[in-house]
Amino acid sequence: MKPKAKKLSGDGNEQTVSKATLKLRLLKRLKCTLKYEKLAWDCGAKLVAGVDEVGRGSLFGPVVAAAVILDPRYRIRGLRDSKLLDREAREKLAPRIREHALAWAIAAVDVATIDQINIYWASKRAMEEAVATLTLRPDHLLVDAMRITCDCQQTPIIHGDALSASIAAASIIAKVERDAMISAWDPVFPEYGLASNKGYSTPKHLKTLREKGPTPLHRLSFAPVWTSSAPQEVLEFMLEENPKQAGCRLSN
Numbered sequence: 526m527k528p529k530a531k532k533l534s535g536d537g538n539e540q541t542v543s544k545a546t547l548k549l550r551l552l553k554r555l556k557c558t559l560k561y562e563k564l565a566w567d568c569g570a571k572l573v574a575g576v577d578e579v580g581r582g583s584l585f586g587p588v589v590a591a592a593v594i595l596d597p598r599y600r601i602r603g604l605r606d607s608k609l610l611d612r613e614a615r616e617k618l619a620p621r622i623r624e625h626a627l628a629w630a631i632a633a634v635d636v637a638t639i640d641q642i643n644i645y646w647a648s649k650r651a652m653e654e655a656v657a658t659l660t661l662r663p664d665h666l667l668v669d670a671m672r673i674t675c676d677c678q679q680t681p682i683i684h685g686d687a688l689s690a691s692i693a694a695a696s697i698i699a700k701v702e703r704d705a706m707i708s709a710w711d712p713v714f715p716e717y718g719l720a721s722n723k724g725y726s727t728p729k730h731l732k733t734l735r736e737k738g739p740t741p742l743h744r745l746s747f748a749p750v751w752t753s754s755a756p757q758e759v760l761e762f763m764l765e766e767n768p769k770q771a772g773c774r775l776s777n
């Protein structure tokens with residue numbers, strides 16, 4: 526059960542509000558600007574990359590990260606945390622980011638790796654691979670709430686995707702990419718509602734997990750998955766003697 530926070534309503538009565546709702550309200554009040562990018566530029570940085578990941582809390586599929594170096598001479602309006610944008614807005618912004626950024630890259634770390642090294646280290650690896658794949662070498666990183674292994678200066682920023690335009694841009698293209706990846710599996714596993722929930726813990730998704738068990742692309746190290754009572758489904762390719770697995774998808 527998710528923890529709840531309490532607050533007083535206008536009439537003085539106590540109301541219960543989830544911490545996720547309170548966090549969302551906080552994020553909406555934050556302003557996404559180029560403040561952190563300008564600080565890095567003022568310190569001599571020329572190529573500042575924003576880095577973020579998506580899918581960390583999902584039960585299904587890879588964790589996906591992106592790195593974006595925005596062009597200081599071109600302003601992309603509407604950038605903000607991808608969680609605060611609806612699908613239509615994200616899908617309009619993503620191609621604009623890819624078109625006008627100086628460089629961008631996407632990397633994904635698969636389910637097997639997540640289960641092997643845990644989601645924290647998998648998220649970190651995805652971010653590092655995205656940065657390493659950039660066609661331009663950044664001299665400063667702005668990273669959402671994490672410090673990664675990189676041989677350049679970096680600034681971890683709490684709620685960075687809601688405060689930094691570069692991190693917001695990374696979160697948007699990573700989110701659009703991951704949503705497309707997960708939606709592509711919906712026809713294969715239609716009972717799980719992947720096209721709508723993108724692998725997250727919706728009531729329908731949890732109900733199907735309890736009744737049918739996990740698919741080969743569910744994260745077995747996540748409690749709602751490994752506690753499901755039904756056995757894991759096996760796909761034909763898993764029965765091959767030496768199956769090949771795709772570790773990540775990189776773009777630029």
